[in-house]
Amino acid sequence: MKDLHTRHKAVLPDWLALYYGEPIELTHGEGRYVWDARGRRYLDFFGGILTTMTAHALPEVTKAVAEQAGRIIHSSTLYLNRPMVELAERVAALSGIPDARVFFTTSGTEANDAALLLATAHRGSNQILAMRNSYHGRSFSAVGITGNRSWSPTSLSPLQTLYVHGGVRTRGPYAALSDAEFTEACVADLRDMLGQTRGVAALIAEPIQGVGGFTSPPDGLYAAFREVLEEHGALWIADEVQTGWGRTGDHFWGWQAHAQSGPPDLLTFAKGIGNGMSIGGVVGRAEVMNCLDANSISTFGGSPVTMAAGLANLTYLLEHDLQGNARRVGGLLIERLRAICATLPGVREVRGRGLMIGVELVRPGTDEAHPEAAAAVLEAAREGGLLIGKGGGHSTSVLRIAPPLTLTVAEAEEGAAILERALREV
Structure with missing residues (x-):
């Protein structure tokens, strides 16, 4: 992986952003899961920036x-x-x-x-x-x-x-x-x-x-x-x-x-x-x-x-009425995340609609954006087996959650549990 990262930096521009301190190479996916070059499996809650909208390796496509x-x-x-x-x-x-x-x-x-x-x-x-x-x-x-x-x-x-x-x-x-x-x-x-x-x-x-x-x-x-x-x-x-x-x-x-x-x-x-x-x-x-x-x-x-x-x-x-699934499963997921984050002083807001959810992080006791915490949660979630994104206005302090629209209730619960551990750890 380090060899590929070295080659990446040698031929691609510095402004081409990569996630994680040790970037990962994704080799294949199925449904809502992807695998990296080391064989590690992740639940994908970002879908290549909201692009793998339906599922990885969808047979019909x-x-x-x-x-x-x-x-x-x-x-x-x-x-x-x-x-x-x-x-x-x-x-x-x-x-x-x-x-x-x-x-x-x-x-x-x-x-x-x-x-x-x-x-x-x-x-x-x-x-x-x-x-x-x-x-x-x-x-x-x-x-x-x-x-x-x-x-x-x-x-x-x-x-x-x-x-x-x-x-x-x-x-x-x-x-x-x-x-x-x-x-x-x-x-x-x-x-x-x-x-x-x-x-x-x-x-x-x-x-x-x-x-x-x-x-x-x-x-x-x-x-x-x-x-x-x-x-x-x-x-x-x-x-x-x-x-x-x-x-x-x-x-x-x-x-x-x-x-x-x-x-x-x-x-x-x-x-x-x-x-x-x-x-x-x-x-x-x-x-x-x-x-x-x-x-x-x-x-x-x-x-x-x-x-x-x-x-x-x-x-x-x-x-398959994936809009309806986004409404149902997304509604459950956002309420689950709100319940988790209600006890965390570093979370300012959980917002979103359907399967498009943002968790905004701030420095505890203030309204000040906390991009370092967002980066740390991103890393901790990956370590736990969950891929999410980040964004935000004046700084990248918002966790972005946007799984494929075929997400199941069980997978929503799995992802929420991993994210809860990452948030509490950070």
């Missing part, structure tokens, strides 16, 4: 990939592609957006990139509103709209980005307000900001902030924002890269917690739909999706193999 690879692996979007059309039809229907069009990419970053291109071209403006504490990807334009300092390495950007309040409910200047007062204050802030701009193109927002530590506003906030945006002709882009496909349990899409104003103009997705295969995309109103007046293609977006995987995975997810 691996069979679809193998069969498609045996026919043709690649053609590009210059040719008709049956799996791409079939998946686009299903995504368009599920999106809730009338007369929708779908463009496939290879990642969530690229999906958000495409959405920004479409919105700015449609509106003829490079002004973008984004949420504080947000994360939207690694590309130059996506970094330019990321409100989380830990993941924004440069202030240079082709966009003029303005950040608004609302993505974090329990911190910041409005934290002490009731939900209704919080929403009212955030809407007033948005209205004031729009009154000082020249034709904003769009607001982009994660219904639940992923890298930001699984934070979210009160239900209905983005519906209230939408009313103000429409007064100014601005679009609403819902970044569903982490919240889509039923992970939150209560809804198939995160935007549906704010459904009073209807679906977003553009919706981006990625991660879980491919169950590990590289799929991203943007779906939106035809008027916006068709606005580009120059040629465009995608070499790898909509690959026959990844589309076959997406179709098989989506079919499995719907036929």
